[in-house]
Amino acid sequence: MDQNHPFGGSHCKKPRRDTSISDVDGPLWLPRNGCPVGALLCDIPRLQEVLKALAAEKPNLARPKAVKDYNGRKAVHLTIEGATLLCFGQAPEAINKLLREGSVEFLPGLRLGAQRCRGPARSAEKALASNSSCFAFVELFAGIGGFRWALEALGGQCVFASEIDVDCQDAYAANFGSEDLYGDITAVDAKVVPSHELLTAGFPCQPFTRRGERLGFEDARGELFFEVLRILHSCKPKAFLLENVWNMQFLDGGHWDADPQKCVFGEVYKKVISCLEDVGYEVQSKQINSDGWVPQKRERLYFVGFRRGLPLAKDFQWPEPPANGRSLEEVLESAEMAQCCELTEAQWRAVQKSSTWLSGGAPLRFAQLEGKARTLTSSYKASFACTAELVSDPQLERPRFFTRRECARLMGFPDKCLLGNEHSENRAYHQLGNAVCPPVIKAIAEAILHSLGILPMVHRKQ
Incomplete structure (x- = not known):
C-alpha cells in the first residue's frame, strides 16, 4: 500500500479525528458510531474483480470470509482499514475506478453481523x-x-x-x-x-x-x-x-x-x-x-x-x-512440575550474553521469591533473552521460566481455570500477559x- 495512505504504516496510522463525539448526525466514521465499518456492494459478475482489487493492497482490505448476500447483490465487508480509506475518500485507485463506473457502491455502516463462536456448551x-x-x-x-x-x-x-x-x-x-x-x-x-x-x-x-x-x-x-x-x-x-x-x-x-x-x-x-x-x-x-x-x-x-x-x-x-498479600514463593509449583520450563542451554547462553545480565546479573534477572513478581507481559516467553523474569531453582541445572499455572496464579486466576491451547503453550503466556x-x-x-x-x-x- 502507498505509504501516503492513512493506513500506510505497519501500525495503521490514520488521520487525527478532532470531531466531537456529540455530533450524532456526522459521518458514520465518527467515534460515536465506533470504528469505521462498511461494505462494497456489487453484482455477482463483478465480485472477483472487487476481491482482487482489495487483496492487492497490503494488508488485504476485505474481511476474511465476509462476502454476504445483500438485497440481490454481494456485500464485501471491509476491514477497519478498508472502511476508513473509503470513509476518508482515499480508496485504492482500482476501487475508485469501479466506484466511478457505478459498478460498485460503498455502503458505510453495514456490519457483517454478530458471529457466534463455536465451542463447548455451558455445563x-x-x-x-x-x-x-x-x-x-x-x-x-x-x-x-x-x-x-x-x-x-x-x-x-x-x-x-x-x-x-x-x-x-x-x-x-x-x-x-x-x-x-x-x-x-x-x-x-x-x-x-x-x-x-x-x-x-x-x-x-x-x-x-x-x-x-x-x-x-x-x-x-x-x-x-x-x-x-x-x-x-x-x-x-x-x-x-x-x-x-x-x-x-x-x-x-x-x-x-x-x-x-x-x-x-x-x-x-x-x-x-x-x-x-x-x-x-x-x-x-x-x-x-x-x-x-x-x-x-x-x-x-x-x-x-x-x-x-x-x-x-x-x-x-x-x-x-x-x-499481607501472598508472596511469589507461595504460588510456585514444585521443581518436578516446573522442570519442563527449564531454559535450554542455548537459551541460557543467550541470557548470559544479554545487556541486562551483563549490567545487572542475577539480581536483575531472577525473581525475588520472598517478594512480588514483575509485571507479566504478553511477550514473556518471546523476550526471554533480555527482559523475562526467571526463577532460579537449586533443583534444576539452569534457571527456568514461570510455568503457565504460575502465571495464572500471578494474575489471580483460580486453579480451576482451564488454560487451553495445548497445541501452543506460548499462546497461554501471551493471553495471560494481556489479561486483567x-x-x-x-x-x-x-x-x-x-x-x-x-x-x-x-x-x-x-
Whole structure:
C-alpha cells in the first residue's frame, strides 16, 4: 500500500479525528458510531474483480470470509482499514475506478453481523448458577475471561461477550461455554447486545503502552475504544468498568512525575474521559497496583462510570488493597512440575550474553521469591533473552521460566481455570500477559455494585 495512505504504516496510522463525539448526525466514521465499518456492494459478475482489487493492497482490505448476500447483490465487508480509506475518500485507485463506473457502491455502516463462536456448551452447573444471578454484565475484548471470573463470583451473569482472537475464544469457551461468546465487536450491531447493568472491557492496550509506538488513536487498535462508546451509547447500562495500561494517561502532551501533583495528563486521556462523559456518564479513573491482591507488581489504569442521573447511585469509593498479600514463593509449583520450563542451554547462553545480565546479573534477572513478581507481559516467553523474569531453582541445572499455572496464579486466576491451547503453550503466556487480574476487578466491581444498590456492604469485605 502507498505509504501516503492513512493506513500506510505497519501500525495503521490514520488521520487525527478532532470531531466531537456529540455530533450524532456526522459521518458514520465518527467515534460515536465506533470504528469505521462498511461494505462494497456489487453484482455477482463483478465480485472477483472487487476481491482482487482489495487483496492487492497490503494488508488485504476485505474481511476474511465476509462476502454476504445483500438485497440481490454481494456485500464485501471491509476491514477497519478498508472502511476508513473509503470513509476518508482515499480508496485504492482500482476501487475508485469501479466506484466511478457505478459498478460498485460503498455502503458505510453495514456490519457483517454478530458471529457466534463455536465451542463447548455451558455445563448444567454453570447454567443453574446463572439463573440465580443478581445482575447482568457484558464483557467486550474478553480475552480469556478475566472480568467474567471476577463478576460471576459476585453473582453476575454474562449475557454477551466479544473476543476476536480464536485461541482466546477456545480458552474462554473451555471455561464458560460459547453460548454468549461472539467474535469481532466491530461486526456486531449494538441491537444484538442484551440489556445489562454493567459493561466491562479491557480494550486493546498496544497503542498506549510504553513498549509500543504509542500512536494512541492514530493506531487502528486504539480506535477500538470507540466500540465501547458505541455499545454504551446504545445500551445505556447503569455503569461500566474499563481497564488499560497506566501510560495512557500521559500520551500526547502529558508527562509522568514521581510527585503525583506534578503529573500532567495528555490529550489521549482527556479525550477518553470527555468521550465517556459525552455518552452520558459520570467518570472516575485511578491507577492501581495489583500487588495487594496478587503476588505481581502490575500497575493498570481503571475507568469507572455511572450513568448520569441514576437515583440509586451512592458515593463510589475505590477499594483499598488487602493487607499481607501472598508472596511469589507461595504460588510456585514444585521443581518436578516446573522442570519442563527449564531454559535450554542455548537459551541460557543467550541470557548470559544479554545487556541486562551483563549490567545487572542475577539480581536483575531472577525473581525475588520472598517478594512480588514483575509485571507479566504478553511477550514473556518471546523476550526471554533480555527482559523475562526467571526463577532460579537449586533443583534444576539452569534457571527456568514461570510455568503457565504460575502465571495464572500471578494474575489471580483460580486453579480451576482451564488454560487451553495445548497445541501452543506460548499462546497461554501471551493471553495471560494481556489479561486483567480477576481479584482487582472483583474488588472494584464490588464497590460499583454497592454504589448501585445491587450488592449490600457485606459483599465488600475482604
